[in-house]
Structure formats: structure tokens, C-alpha cells
Amino acid sequence: MQFPSNKYLIRHLITTAPRHSYHSATYYERPGAETMDQKGYISCDFVVDIDADHIPTNCRQNHDYAICKACGAFFQGEKPLKCSKCDGTKFDKISWICDECLEVSKKQVFNLIENFLLSDFSIPIEDINLYFSGHRGYHVHLKTKAFLDLDQDARREISDYVTGEGFSFKIWDYKMIQNNMMGFSIDDPGWAGKIAKELYNILVLGEPRIKEVFENPIYGKKLSTSLINIIISNRQYLIKQISDKRKIWQVAGIGEKTWIRIFEILRDRIKADIDVVVSIDLHRLIRLEGTLHGKTGFKVMKIKYDNLKDFDPLKDALSFPDDQDNTLDIEISAPISPKIRIGDTNYGPYNLGEKLKLPLNAALFLLCKEVAQIKPPS
Structure with a gap:
């Protein structure tokens, strides 16, 4: 669907009131053509989708x-x-959604931009456009021409890099030499340096942090208690080796397979949790700025990166003024409507059949989540 100007687009949105609105992240010679072949592909924004749904969070339970x-x-x-x-x-x-999972998404945005896009790819901050998705996360659009022109394979390579997937630790110069484990230096570029810095930061925080990280990995199997105790016993030695930029990390009792598992655990703490399918798609539809997300009633909105730290989706992305006098009568139609903060007020939990008069933003959220219905007039 193509519109000659924003005026026609807005008129269409007002007339049809779609629950979800999207636009193409792709640039075409003839965007109004009927078939993809006729459109004439030019380039596509490199879009990164960060969503709490793809990130392990305790609050989900x-x-x-x-x-x-x-x-x-x-x-x-x-x-x-x-x-x-x-x-x-x-x-x-x-x-x-809740404050915890929204904060996890925000931290992943900072991780992606600070530790990968700016540091590893040297993308100018002005070429990075950031949007709140209206639900559980954020969309990052890269406008740098080099990224716009990438084909699908190149986009896959970049996605694999930021997620730490698709390559062996040995390409970072990890190896065993005469039973000595050759690790990484904090001065190494890319992933090798990231691994060394992450391990160092964990070790300097002491035994409680070491146990927390290796007993509760984000993904996969934990280390055994005996192996964790070996790391604790050799903590000072490893700290000195890493701080002195010595790559020999040989520790008795820790073999190559265990080191690889340690690297995997560290990688999963460092990587950016992104939806790779979105980033490699050359014909991606992405949510339209200024519209409402149909699962929350929140605004899809552009955010300045400098303002991200203080951005509060449950307050700043509300569609209507936070007016306690502007209310709607609803009835809970699901077994449970969990607690949710809207603005500065907590609502719920509510149970099936409860009849409520709630401020419009709160009522709209519950309606969009399909846990409530508009209460019919009595």
C-alpha cells in the first residue's frame, strides 16, 4: 500500500483504525508496483529488534x-x-510486561549500541535511530550507507557477530600449547578482548560473583561445584595473568572442554540478544512511528539515545493524558489480569468477573491484552 503524502496516510489510519500499523524498512524504485520484482529493490535499513520475549527473564514466571x-x-x-x-x-x-522485563530490554539496547555498534563497527551515533516498539522492546535502525547496501548473507554475518554465534573460539586465537591454555588479552580487539574483560570483571568481584555466574548461566549447563571451586582457588592467579596481559591461563583441573564451556557462559553474558530473523530480512515490515501497538495501546515512538536511560515506557509512551477523571468501565474476562503499573499507579491483579472503572490508559492496556471487555451499559 502506497500513499502520495503523509496527509493521505493519516486519513487512511483515521478511516480504517487498524490495530497494528507497519511500514517497509526497504527502499524501492517503484514502491507502489504490484509485485516485488516490479518494485525495483534499492536498499534496506539494517533493523535490529530487541524484545523481552527473546530474552530469559525471571519475571515471566x-x-x-x-x-x-x-x-x-x-x-x-x-x-x-x-x-x-x-x-x-x-x-x-x-x-x-512489567518494569523488570522492560528494563532488561533497555539494557540490551545499551549493550548493542555501546559494545558493538559504536565500539566494534564505528557507526556514528547520528546514523542510529532508536524506537520504542510500543510493547516489550525497541527497534534500532542503522542508516549508515554501508549497512543499507548489505545483502542477506552480510547481514547474517553481522547478526552472528553481535550474538556470538556461528564461529569457533579458536578463531579468536584460543589454543592449547604443550598443555598450556592460551587465553586472550584485554587489549585484543573484538570478542577476544570482550571475553578477557568479562572474566576479569567477574573474578575481581570475588567468590559470590563467581558462584552466581557459573552456577546460574543464562543458557545451557552450569559448571560443577568442583570446577567452580577450582576457579575460586585460582582467582588471584587468573586476575594477575589477565591484568598483566599474559595469555597463559593454565589452571590444573580445568581442561579444554571446560574452558570452552566457560567461554560459552561468558559469551552469553556479553552478546546482544536480538531477533536475528528481523535483521537479515531485506523486505522487513516494521511498526510505524506514531501509531499504537495493538497489544498494549502504547505509542510506537522515536527516542533520542541520550534520553534512553530516563525513558519510562509505562509512563512516557501512554497514548492519552494520565487523567484519573477520564475513565472507562470494563469487566475482567480472563482468569487473572496480572499487576501492571501505568504511569505512577499500580493496577491489579484482578480476577475473572471483576467490574472496574479505570483510567483510559489502564483500561485500554487490559483491553488490548484481551483480559478485559468493555462493560455494557446497565
Whole structure:
């Protein structure tokens, strides 16, 4: 769909009131042509999608839930593969948001921009456009011409780099020489230096931090207690080796397989958690700035990077003035409506059948999450 000007676009949005609105991140010679071949591809923004849905968070267990469509069984947290009561495999899923998961998304934006885009790729900050998605995360658009012109394979390479996927630790010059483990230097460029700095930062914080990191990895298998104790026992030695920029990290009792697992755990703490499918797509549709997200009623909005730290999605992205007198009568239609902060006020949790008069922003959020219905006039 093509519009000759913003005036026609706005008129269309007012007339049709779509629940979700998107625009193409791709530039075409003839964007109004019927087929993709006729459009004439020019280039495409490199878009990075950071969403709490793709990042492990503890809060999900508290506020998400699923209901079996066959028998109505309730499951707190992640949706199961199969219902434990009737073996059904189809569920209605409620995915919520809270301050914790929104903060996790924000931290990943800082990680992506500071530790990869600016430092490793030297992208000028003015070529990085940042948007709140209106839901659980952010969209980062890279406008640098070198990135606009990348093909799909090159976009895959960059995505693999920022996620730490698709390559061996040995290409960072990790190796075993005469039973000596040759590690990395904090001066090494790219991932090698990142691994060395992350390990050093963990070690200097002492035994509690070491246990926290290696007993509770973000992904995959934890280290055994005996291996963690070996790291703790050799903590001062490793700190000195890394701070002195010596690459020999040989520790008795830790072999090559264990070092690789240590590197994996460190990699998962360093990497940017992005949706790779979005970044490699040359014909991506992305949410339209200024419209409302149909799952929250929040605004899709552009943010200055300097303002990201203080940006509060649950206050700054509200669609209507935070007016307690502007209310809507609703009735809870789901088993549970979890707690949510809208502006400076907490709402819920609410239970099935509760009748409420809520400020418009709060009511709209519950309606968009499909846990409530507009209460019919009595």
C-alpha cells in the first residue's frame, strides 16, 4: 500500500483504525508496483529488534500464563508443550510486561549500541535511530550507507557477530600449547578482548560473583561445584595473568572442554540478544512511528539515545493524558489480569468477573491484552 503524502496516510489510519500499523524498512524504485520484482529493490535499513520475549527473564514466571483450549487447565509461566491434564497441545497464552522485563530490554539496547555498534563497527551515533516498539522492546535502525547496501548473507554475518554465534573460539586465537591454555588479552580487539574483560570483571568481584555466574548461566549447563571451586582457588592467579596481559591461563583441573564451556557462559553474558530473523530480512515490515501497538495501546515512538536511560515506557509512551477523571468501565474476562503499573499507579491483579472503572490508559492496556471487555451499559 502506497500513499502520495503523509496527509493521505493519516486519513487512511483515521478511516480504517487498524490495530497494528507497519511500514517497509526497504527502499524501492517503484514502491507502489504490484509485485516485488516490479518494485525495483534499492536498499534496506539494517533493523535490529530487541524484545523481552527473546530474552530469559525471571519475571515471566510470575506474570505470564497459558490456558489449555481443550480443558481449560491453567499453567503459570511458560506455555507447556502439552497439557498435563488432557494432553492437549493448543493454548491461549497471556504474555505480560512489567518494569523488570522492560528494563532488561533497555539494557540490551545499551549493550548493542555501546559494545558493538559504536565500539566494534564505528557507526556514528547520528546514523542510529532508536524506537520504542510500543510493547516489550525497541527497534534500532542503522542508516549508515554501508549497512543499507548489505545483502542477506552480510547481514547474517553481522547478526552472528553481535550474538556470538556461528564461529569457533579458536578463531579468536584460543589454543592449547604443550598443555598450556592460551587465553586472550584485554587489549585484543573484538570478542577476544570482550571475553578477557568479562572474566576479569567477574573474578575481581570475588567468590559470590563467581558462584552466581557459573552456577546460574543464562543458557545451557552450569559448571560443577568442583570446577567452580577450582576457579575460586585460582582467582588471584587468573586476575594477575589477565591484568598483566599474559595469555597463559593454565589452571590444573580445568581442561579444554571446560574452558570452552566457560567461554560459552561468558559469551552469553556479553552478546546482544536480538531477533536475528528481523535483521537479515531485506523486505522487513516494521511498526510505524506514531501509531499504537495493538497489544498494549502504547505509542510506537522515536527516542533520542541520550534520553534512553530516563525513558519510562509505562509512563512516557501512554497514548492519552494520565487523567484519573477520564475513565472507562470494563469487566475482567480472563482468569487473572496480572499487576501492571501505568504511569505512577499500580493496577491489579484482578480476577475473572471483576467490574472496574479505570483510567483510559489502564483500561485500554487490559483491553488490548484481551483480559478485559468493555462493560455494557446497565
